[in-house]
Amino acid sequence: MASIEPYNVSVSESAIQRLHKKLEAADFPDELDEAGWDYGASLADVKRLTTYWKDQFNWKEQEAKLNELPHFKTQITVDGFETLNIHFLHLKSNADRTIPLLFIHGWPGSFLEATKILRPLAEGIKDGPAFHVVAPSLPNYGFSSGTKNRGFALPQYAETCHKLMLALGYDQYVTQGGDWGCMTSRIMGLLYPSHVKASHINMVRGHPPTLTSNPILYLKHALFSYNSRETYGFDRTKWFTIEGAGYRTQQSTKPQTLGYALADSPVGLLAWVYEKLHDWTDKYSWTDDEILTWVSIYWFSTAGPAANLRIYYEASPLHCDPAYSRDVTEKYIPKVKLGLAHFPKELSVVPKTWGRTMGPVVYESEHLAGGHFAAWEQPQAILDDLRAMFGRKGGAYGAVEGKDGS
Template identity: 55%
Template structure:
């Protein structure tokens, strides 16, 4: 397949029957007891796993969820990756009727998927007062309905290569990006490797380090002399909590992904418990419905490469060779040529002070919000949409950042 082909999700009946059989044989652990009311301290409570397993088995209608997902404008195409051959890439592509619409590449992370872009689509169509966007939201390789890669060495440079080549294949020689979680890293690597194509980026997860006098003297002075705001103090506390209590999954997936992969591949209950913990802990009291939870997790269960494949991005990224001579840590340095928008959300898993964020590049918009967590495009899509509109509107700092496309 070399052309761009329409795509509809169609999970085989045998896969649905296999899921039912596995759910029927679920064996759950005993619940650790606690004097505290919140059993989430131990991980996903057994009662929640039991409820969701029973609903997944006896009530949840995948075909209904599948039909809803198939309302999205989905496509697939082949992308050749240097050293890894041709990969089948699935993507959502909302083409705007406005010929001046700005091409926007949306990159999800783990444990998200292309579904996260759903709520953004109607908000970014544009009108006489706000810019219009063409939106491309791929399933990353090893995720969703894109091909998996089992050969060692498929790291962030390759993910960036796939997404950049996809945008070029769609006719978008210049574009802008939006991302969180692995989308932060992948869109950042795109900015480093392909600045002639990527002209601006918006992120809703911010990873950075304190500024140093040797490289950022003015920022370092500001960081040294000015006290943290209440938002920044609370953010540091949240980041410390995550490093202390919520980082275990990362250590395992970045060192021994095959080990946890066996559980995720074999047991839908294990996959459910593993992912639902993050949906709970990483959001800002978002009112997840059981149908939402099981749709998110079913995308992993029915994914083209299997539920375990997505864990490999952690290992490959941590063990990758330098990208254009830069280590992963150096990727957090000042990125020239790409204008940067940043959203600070109070229940993100890592939250940094503004002086740290400024180290990343030419920050043209920085917004602070009273609510929202890790899955911002799903939890608070208006936040992402408003930031993008502010960046690219007529009086915004990124107006006409993409040559020949002003969004109006």
């Protein structure tokens, strides 16, 4: 078994200077008068952030803050692929009985999303659960290495995460995630149901129940009108499908072509990612330092700024085993207890009856604010959900044997 080694984030001064030179030489497109954000990332915002990134943003200061967290690396060998160096945060709780929790990020996120909830989860609360928290950089992301072989799809991301938990001594554990973190959790539930005992997800993408598959849910769906959240949700989902999903088509079909722009131009990377941070959140007040730390992790990533795109291609049902494609993660997955968190500015906002077609739902919450990056935008909401779901009165209480959270 590979050793677990402490890790410090350390970007070389030469890499930082190279970034500054590219920012200094940046060219910008023009913009239509009063374009706002309708055509994409705002020119004024991107110019302001570029100048700040070049002249004022202090990566080493942010790096020092990151290194206050418990970083580690280990080697994981995925069947049929090379051995990968996997970076992760791992904070163990001092509580007597603690639940191992795997936090899985998505795109365009990173392990950074877990940092606001890491310590509160480990500390726990009186008469509530505490958690050992593991938050990896997925392969091809952040400070983990990436594969050089085709076909590294959701089962391989799931295998990486599962083997990491086993390497840390967690034979049974629970998961939390949105975006690809949600989808990876779901595939882990298919492949490793005796280990993944429950999953809490904040990207809910079920489908309308049918009379044959879910008769009770079908009747509820047919007889009861949608509430205001669900009615608004249809509009939000329609907006994303029509106006916001172009990136997904590109990344699912020709990620390499897009990769040239993102790998060569930090401004291109900034605009590509910042558009999502702006459009996918719920009036979140991003600071310039937050945005640029987020984007810098992509720019300085071990596998490079373009490797992260490939998951879209590999997880497409056109390019992988359909039994483990991203579409399957929206269907019923048995055996793993499921918690659903509904946020109003998620990319798709579905009725509760749709979400309950995804699996054995034991916990569900509706939040008044929050979007796609829930753990970053609304960390208290995620904390409250996990504590309620795994607490003494929660539907997943005792899900991990001998780890009742008391």
